[in-house]
Amino acid sequence: MMGLLTDAGLGFDSGHATTTTTTTAIAATVAVVSLSLYLALYWMQTRKVHPDEPPIIASPVPFVGQILGMAIWGGRYVKSIGIRNQDKPIFTLPLSPRSRIYIVTDPSLAAAVQRASRTLSFTPLIPDLTKRVLGLDDATVSIVRQNLDPVGAGDPRGFLADMHDLVYTSLSPGEALDELTLSAARELAAQISSFASTLPPEKSKGNKISLLAFIRALVTPATARLLYGPSNPLTKSPSLAAALWKFDAGVPSLLLNILPSLTARKAYLAREALTSAFATYLSNDSHTQSASPLVQKRIQTAQRHGLSLDGTARSELSFLFAGVVNTATTAFWAVARVFADNTQLLEIIREEVHKAVVVHTCDKNDEGVETIELDLKILKTADCAPILHAVLRECLRLGSDNFSTRLVTSQGSSTLLAGKWFLSEGSVVQIAGGVVHADRRVWGENADGFDYKRFLSSAAVGDNDNDNGKGNGKSVHPAAFRAFGGGKTLCPGRHFATREVVALVAMFVLMFDLEAVDGGLLVVPEKEDGALPVHILEPKGGDVQVMIRRREGVGRVVVA
Numbered sequence: 091m092m093g094l095l096t097d098a099g100l101g102f103d104s105g106h107a108t109t110t111t112t113t114t115a116i117a118a119t120v121a122v123v124s125l126s127l128y129l130a131l132y133w134m135q136t137r138k139v140h141p142d143e144p145p146i147i148a149s150p151v152p153f154v155g156q157i158l159g160m161a162i163w164g165g166r167y168v169k170s171i172g173i174r175n176q177d178k179p180i181f182t183l184p185l186s187p188r189s190r191i192y193i194v195t196d197p198s199l200a201a202a203v204q205r206a207s208r209t210l211s212f213t214p215l216i217p218d219l220t221k222r223v224l225g226l227d228d229a230t231v232s233i234v235r236q237n238l239d240p241v242g243a244g245d246p247r248g249f250l251a252d253m254h255d256l257v258y259t260s261l262s263p264g265e266a267l268d269e270l271t272l273s274a275a276r277e278l279a280a281q282i283s284s285f286a287s288t289l290p291p292e293k294s295k296g297n298k299i300s301l302l303a304f305i306r307a308l309v310t311p312a313t314a315r316l317l318y319g320p321s322n323p324l325t326k327s328p329s330l331a332a333a334l335w336k337f338d339a340g341v342p343s344l345l346l347n348i349l350p351s352l353t354a355r356k357a358y359l360a361r362e363a364l365t366s367a368f369a370t371y372l373s374n375d376s377h378t379q380s381a382s383p384l385v386q387k388r389i390q391t392a393q394r395h396g397l398s399l400d401g402t403a404r405s406e407l408s409f410l411f412a413g414v415v416n417t418a419t420t421a422f423w424a425v426a427r428v429f430a431d432n433t434q435l436l437e438i439i440r441e442e443v444h445k446a447v448v449v450h451t452c453d454k455n456d457e458g459v460e461t462i463e464l465d466l467k468i469l470k471t472a473d474c475a476p477i478l479h480a481v482l483r484e485c486l487r488l489g490s491d492n493f494s495t496r497l498v499t500s501q502g503s504s505t506l507l508a509g510k511w512f513l514s515e516g517s518v519v520q521i522a523g524g525v526v527h528a529d530r531r532v533w534g535e536n537a538d539g540f541d542y543k544r545f546l547s548s549a550a551v552g553d554n555d556n557d558n559g560k561g562n563g564k565s566v567h568p569a570a571f572r573a574f575g576g577g578k579t580l581c582p583g584r585h586f587a588t589r590e591v592v593a594l595v596a597m598f599v600l601m602f603d604l605e606a607v608d609g610g611l612l613v614v615p616e617k618e619d620g621a622l623p624v625h626i627l628e629p630k631g632g633d634v635q636v637m638i639r640r641r642e643g644v645g646r647v648v649v650a
């Protein structure tokens with residue numbers, strides 16, 4: 091019995107030991123294989139495709155780690171890598187053994203990217219991006235794809251090239267821009283005055299508003315009216331203004347393009363509602379009656395290139411989007427900064443605006459209060475209100491983490507970037523605005539903080555594209571100010587946007603007093619840099635509640 095038991099016991103023990111040994115062996119093999127695989131993948135991601143390729147930043151999770159990082163942390167992911175690696179003017183993020191993204195963080199290298207527009211071009215990316223975001227059909231995409239980058243004067247020109255030139259010409263300083271500025275200022279003045287008339291008597295505590303939503307609600311319909319005339323889709327159907335912002339919020343999900351009608355449902359439905367309203371607007375010929383000359387020419391250009399009604403509607407939706415989202419969000423930051431500052435900035439700007447504003451009369455209107463007449467010169471030349479312009483530029487620097495994106499269209503020694511860096515054909519190059527804007531070597535030790543004075547150097551207050559102020563007491567490289575992008579894709583609306591934001595802030599300081607809800611100065615929120623930076627960043631933690639009060643004695647603002 092003992093023997094049996096012992097045998098049985100021995101037999102049991104030996105079986106258990108064998109199983110344990112086998113399990114351990116399998117586990118060890120799996121561990122070794124996994125580790126080897128991991129090390130192999132890790133090693134692969136650190137391999138350059140060419141000795142002159144920019145330094146590689148490896149991810150602890152090879153390849154997919156970069157994509158996951160961007161998906162989870164948005165713009166902050168690349169920005170934090172860039173800030174940690176500021177000794178590298180350009181670096182490589184490998185996405186697979188052969189596909190990579192090159193991130194540029196140095197202003198002079200950014201300028202080199204912008205100059206190399208034949209081999210580093212944004213346009214080949216546009217058809218696919220717009221197909222995803224705007225929902226273009228195949229016929230429209232194939233028109234958009236034609237003759238994207240004509241080089242010589244005789245080269246055939248596609249839809250995008252013609253549209254690009256039209257918009258750049260129409261929005262450059264000159265008569266057409268002045269006309270558009272006048273319309274914008276009048277629209278804003280009418281809306282602001284009408285709102286002011288609803289506010290309780292001057293000395294009351296005022297009304298509570300959500301500042302960002304309030305400014306968006308001013309800028310969105312105003313821009314739609316000045317571009318598309320009084321029969322524009324948003325005036326006809328005011329709920330579409332909110333739809334534009336739903337579309338905006340869903341742009342990153344639309345870009346992913348995984349069953350957008352389900353995964354980006356709100357943005358998808360908003361986009362389709364806007365498209366259908368634009369299609370009705372176009373088929374009623376409303377544009378020929380009262381749209382701005384620029385919009386009329388845009389629509390003619392689309393028709394000349396054979397875009398369908400639906401394609402033209404989507405193209406105009408994209409233009410309205412470009413004209414509204416950045417401007418409204420920038421105006422929010424500028425107003426918040428001016429009313430939050432404890433160094434008399436509000437008084438200084440009021441003084442500046444009052445000097446530049448022509449108050450023709452102090453006519454008493456029906457309610458026995460002043461009508462202020464704003465002279466357009468304050469919008470056209472920065473010299474009239476240098477501090478206000480400097481505040482705007484500083485808000486743009488702090489609020490813009492945008493990426494200027496290019497595709498490497500050809501390779502070889504002749505296309506080494508700045509004669510030094512090999513960029514693999516088919517890869518994407520991104521100039522990381524957020525990293526450049528945070529660089530202390532460029533902007534000085536106070537780069538993280540708000541200091542409008544950095545844009546107050548004599549060279550910084552003018553209205554040209556090289557006005558980048560002073561960083562660390564020295565002039566800043568022209569390509570270091572990234573809020574409007576640069577090179578061939580430099581924002582064509584930058585002069586107009588500057589004028590609109592200056593008009594809006596000027597009208598705010600003339601008409602209103604703003605306070606925190608519990609009294610005292612506003613507090614400027616942090617910016618939400620965890621999202622994909624498709625436009626100027628929004629405030630973190632939601633909108634800012636403020637009390638708004640009409641200034642004593644002031645009734646309305648008009649524009650000459």
Ligand code: HEM
Nearest residue numbers: 254412413416417420494573574575576579581582583587
């Ligand atoms: C503060 C306001 C604005 C900011 C910060 C801004 C910023 C930008 C940026 C960063 C780009 C891309 C540049 C690049 O990729 O390098 C861009 C492109 C563009 N913007 Fe603006 N923008 C503003 C206002 C406007 C306005 C008011 C309009 C039109 C009325 C406009 C029209 C456009 C268009 C059409 C493009 C595409 C240009 C092209 O590549 O053909 N923008 N903008």
